[in-house]
Amino acid sequence: MSLEISNLDVSIEGIGILRNVNLNIPGGQMAGLIGHNGAGKTTLIRAIMGLLPATRGSIIFKGQDLTRLPAHRRGNMAISYMPEDRRLIPELTVTENMLMPAWANRIADGEQRLKWVYSLMPEIADFGERKALQLSGGQQKLVALGRALIPGRELILLDEPFEGVAPVLAQRLSSVIADLRGEGLTVLIAESDDAHSAGLVDTNWRIERGSVSQGRRDRSESSAVADD
Numbered sequence: 001m002s003l004e005i006s007n008l009d010v011s012i013e014g015i016g017i018l019r020n021v022n023l024n025i026p027g028g029q030m031a032g033l034i035g036h037n038g039a040g041k042t043t044l045i046r047a048i049m050g051l052l053p054a055t056r057g058s059i060i061f062k063g064q065d066l067t068r069l070p071a072h073r074r075g076n077m078a079i080s081y082m083p084e085d086r087r088l089i090p091e092l093t094v095t096e097n098m099l100m101p102a103w104a105n106r107i108a109d110g111e112q113r114l115k116w117v118y119s120l121m122p123e124i125a126d127f128g129e130r131k132a133l134q135l136s137g138g139q140q141k142l143v144a145l146g147r148a149l150i151p152g153r154e155l156i157l158l159d160e161p162f163e164g165v166a167p168v169l170a171q172r173l174s175s176v177i178a179d180l181r182g183e184g185l186t187v188l189i190a191e192s193d194d195a196h197s198a199g200l201v202d203t204n205w206r207i208e209r210g211s212v213s214q215g216r217r218d219r220s221e222s223s224a225v226a227d228d
């Protein structure tokens with residue numbers, strides 16, 4: 001279930017945003033992608049999802065070349081992402097929001113997946129009948145994470161999951177994300193700094209002006225400061 005990105009270039013409207021990106025995450029591991037605003041984190045995540053085309057290089061997951069695979073086929077490969085801005089449908093209930101990716105990706109075991117997500121995050125089941133707009137921002141983030149876990153059975157990409165979340169809910173999010181490792185998922189967490197992800201990840205990658213380099217630190221060196 002490893003993700004291997006090699007020599008990846010991505011342009012938006014003719015402007016080179018990502019340059020020669022090399023990054024890999026061994027199956028079942030968690031990696032951080034740390035970079036300032038505008039560094040290219042969302043662009044990389046969108047490229048992995050197939051929402052932006054690669055102009056060069058390759059994206060391989062589980063040995064399969066995704067580089068030219070359309071986005072909807074990547075969803076079928078059990079890959080998904082949690083966007084920075086949640087994107088819940090406000091008028092729908094939490095349960096309806098949760099099941100949306102199962103319907104969209106024709107996931108046969110959607111109801112089973114929902115039960116699994118509810119077992120990881122029972123609080124979502126508790127507000128299942130509420131409309132998404134009735135939840136706080138932090139609660140919506142939890143729902144957005146849960147929803148991403150329906151198609152994201154193997155690889156999940158989290159775009160700034162802790163951004164704007166109150167400390168108590170950030171702690172809760174953190175513990176759910178830690179549980180994902182135990183469930184065998186491969187996880188990428190994009191963050192502007194490693195305040196939340198430091199204790200979770202196996203490896204940190206730094207992204208700066210569209211270039212990625214590997215950080216020095218891993219989970220086993222828990223007291224060390226991240227990379228430079």
Ligand code: ATP
Pocket residue numbers: 012013017035036037038039040041042043044
């Ligand atoms: P943030 O946390 O602010 O989202 P980020 O690290 O995710 O930052 P990206 O959103 O990937 O950064 O943006 C990387 C660069 O690409 C930025 O310079 C941004 O201005 C540029 N960019 C992103 N989307 C577009 C677009 N649609 N058109 C033009 N430039 C874009």
